[in-house]
Amino acid sequence: MRLSDLAAALGWPLPSVPTTDPEVTGVTHRADWTAPGNVFVAIRGQQADGHQFLNQAAQRGAVAAVGEGLQDGAVTPLPYLSVPTARTALADAAALLAGSPSQAMTVIGVTGTDGKTTTAWLTAALLRAGGMETGLLSSAGYQLPDGELRHYPAHFTTPEAPQLQGLLAQMRRSGAQAAVIETSSHALTLERVRGVAWDAAVWTHLSREHLDFHGSLENYFAAKRRLIEAAPFAVLNADDPWTERLRGAANEETTYSAARGSSDWRASDLREEADGRASFLVDGPAGRFRAALPLTGHFQMGNALAAMAVAWRFGASAEDLQRGLSQFEGPPGRMQLLLSAPDQPRVISDSAHTPDSLSNALQALRPLTAGQLWVIVGSAAGGRDSSKWEPMAAAATALADRVILTEADHRDTPLNQILDVMAAAATRPNFKCIGDRAEAIAYAVQHATPLDTVLIANKGGEHFLQRGQTVYEWSDAEAAQAALRGEVYQVRDKA
Numbered sequence: 001m002r003l004s005d006l007a008a009a010l011g012w013p014l015p016s017v018p019t020t021d022p023e024v025t026g027v028t029h030r031a032d033w034t035a036p037g038n039v040f041v042a043i044r045g046q047q048a049d050g051h052q053f054l055n056q057a058a059q060r061g062a063v064a065a066v067g068e069g070l071q072d073g074a075v076t077p078l079p080y081l082s083v084p085t086a087r088t089a090l091a092d093a094a095a096l097l098a099g100s101p102s103q104a105m106t107v108i109g110v111t112g113t114d115g116k117t118t119t120a121w122l123t124a125a126l127l128r129a130g131g132m133e134t135g136l137l138s139s140a141g142y143q144l145p146d147g148e149l150r151h152y153p154a155h156f157t158t159p160e161a162p163q164l165q166g167l168l169a170q171m172r173r174s175g176a177q178a179a180v181i182e183t184s185s186h187a188l189t190l191e192r193v194r195g196v197a198w199d200a201a202v203w204t205h206l207s208r209e210h211l212d213f214h215g216s217l218e219n220y221f222a223a224k225r226r227l228i229e230a231a232p233f234a235v236l237n238a239d240d241p242w243t244e245r246l247r248g249a250a251n252e253e254t255t256y257s258a259a260r261g262s263s264d265w266r267a268s269d270l271r272e273e274a275d276g277r278a279s280f281l282v283d284g285p286a287g288r289f290r291a292a293l294p295l296t297g298h299f300q301m302g303n304a305l306a307a308m309a310v311a312w313r314f315g316a317s318a319e320d321l322q323r324g325l326s327q328f329e330g331p332p333g334r335m336q337l338l339l340s341a342p343d344q345p346r347v348i349s350d351s352a353h354t355p356d357s358l359s360n361a362l363q364a365l366r367p368l369t370a371g372q373l374w375v376i377v378g379s380a381a382g383g384r385d386s387s388k389w390e391p392m393a394a395a396a397t398a399l400a401d402r403v404i405l406t407e408a409d410h411r412d413t414p415l416n417q418i419l420d421v422m423a424a425a426a427t428r429p430n431f432k433c434i435g436d437r438a439e440a441i442a443y444a445v446q447h448a449t450p451l452d453t454v455l456i457a458n459k460g461g462e463h464f465l466q467r468g469q470t471v472y473e474w475s476d477a478e479a480a481q482a483a484l485r486g487e488v489y490q491v492r493d494k495a
């Protein structure tokens with residue numbers, strides 16, 4: 001597509017500097033990712049002004065720059081198109097240049113504070129069980145219809161529009177009829193998902209998170225509500241008080257509940273079968289039937305119902321839903337059993353990184369634990385929500401028997417500062433601070449008895465650990481295995 005065609009299609013003005021109307025190969029927001037023929041969108045952000053990088057983009061072969069206007073007297077090495085909102089322009093161009101792949105697929109967005117990843121994975125699995133070739137994008141990685149888990153180079157739940165649209169196009173080329181996208185509030189606020197033609201939106205629940213970025217719980221809610229407003233069909237959690245304020249936001253809606261009687265999809269009678277697997281009773285538009293609950297925790301019934309409501313809407317039968325759930329293998333690091341043998345403690349990895357999700361995870365594990373319940377927990381920092389540190393520590397010390405407070409991507413914040421705040425918020429003196437995450441895991445795994453459960457919280461299946469500016473390769477699972485061998489896991493510099 002020529003630059004003039006792109007500009008005309010998106011209502012952009014002509015460039016400030018005359019140009020030969022080059023062919024556009026793509027769009028990028030990162031100067032150092034610019035490929036020859038790209039349009040570089042210069043965003044004025046919180047950390048940097050993209051205009052600082054115009055020369056770099058030009059040297060890498062950009063054919064034009066787009067932004068919200070040059071400063072007086074600024075010189076640009078590229079033809080410059082001035083637009084009202086750079087992020088809107090980025091998203092619109094990304095969708096158009098990728099061939100608007102979402103319009104050719106059934107696209108489902110999943111949002112909420114906790115449960116997005118699990119529910120997105122369940123939804124993709126049940127759509128597949130119903131016969132739809134399905135792609136998946138989540139913080140645990142992405143999948144094309146072949147189901148193989150792949151990892152994205154940048155660690156985002158929902159990446160910026162050029163990557164997101166590129167991935168949707170790749171899914172489409174691989175034969176996907178449907179795509180499930182875990183949609184963060186950052187993505188909704190920063191227009192990363194603008195230009196996605198949604199067919200359905202799922203709401204898990206809202207609790208306190210990301211207040212550093214959104215400023216207030218109300219703004220955080222408003223950001224997430226945008227997904228529900230943008231979709232023609234919404235699947236809403238009747239157990240979440242915020243849902244009342246989502247009613248009517250979508251053209252059509254269905255509700256689900258794991259706790260109350262009054263909703264379209266209902267779950268009850270969670271029980272453990274003779275083979276040790278959990279099952280629950282489903283009541284709803286697909287009839288009344290017993291289904292396997294392949295994940296630990298009462299709240300997982302809600303996630304499963306939400307996924308069923310979506311798959312049912314797009315053609316899955318009750319049998320498909322039952323089969324899909326019974327064969328479901330959860331996302332890595334979501335209540336994932338890492339170690340379990342008669343002579344070892346049960347070690348579980350879970351990405352719990354909010355006070356709510358940590359409480360839920362500990363409450364779910366308590367009845368399964370004959371001995372003591374341990375938790376290894378930290379809280380991210382360096383531009384992340386520091387108001388979580390205290391309630392995370394309070395939840396851990398109140399609900400676990402033994403607590404190890406440790407690191408979890410503290411970035412530029414001194415680790416001791418976080419651990420001091422967390423230690424001061426402990427409700428009981430049942431904790432110990434071990435800053436090094438590998439040593440913390442080794443201590444718990446080596447001191448726990450075979451009757452104990454050790455929950456390694458925060459990171460789930462994540463592949464990195466950040467200390468200061470340095471990003472290390474990381475695996476909670478490998479750290480637990482090393483501990484069992486009597487070793488301490490060694491981190492490796494990612495670079």
Ligand SMILES: CC(=O)N[C@H]1[C@@H](OP(=O)(O)OP(=O)(O)OC[C@H]2O[C@@H](n3ccc(=O)[nH]c3=O)[C@H](O)[C@@H]2O)O[C@H](CO)[C@@H](O)[C@@H]1O[C@H](C)C(=O)N[C@@H](C)C(=O)N[C@H](CCC(=O)O)C(=O)O
Nearest residue numbers: 029030031043045046047048049050053156157158184186
């Ligand atoms: C709060 C937030 O999400 N900020 C994101 C946002 O930052 P920003 O708009 O302030 O931009 P900036 O970093 O100041 O940079 C301005 C411009 O200069 C460009 N630039 C910058 C530096 C450089 O060397 N070269 C360059 O071209 C940038 O690409 C950008 O276009 O746009 C940047 C460019 O894509 C992101 O890197 C940055 O993500 C930060 C690092 C981040 O950590 N975001 C996390 C919190 C996030 O998005 N999380 C959500 C939710 C996770 C969850 O559910 O828990 C997610 O979806 O992953």
Ligand SMILES: Nc1ncnc2c1ncn2[C@@H]1O[C@H](COP(=O)(O)OP(=O)(O)OP(=O)(O)O)[C@@H](O)[C@H]1O
Nearest residue numbers: 113114115116117118139157299350351352357360
């Ligand atoms: N419906 C739910 N309500 C409360 N907690 C949940 C729910 N579903 C999952 N959890 C817990 O929340 C934590 C995170 O779950 P999950 O990774 O599925 O979602 P997420 O936090 O939205 O995704 P991400 O990891 O991308 O931030 C886990 O501890 C999980 O056990």
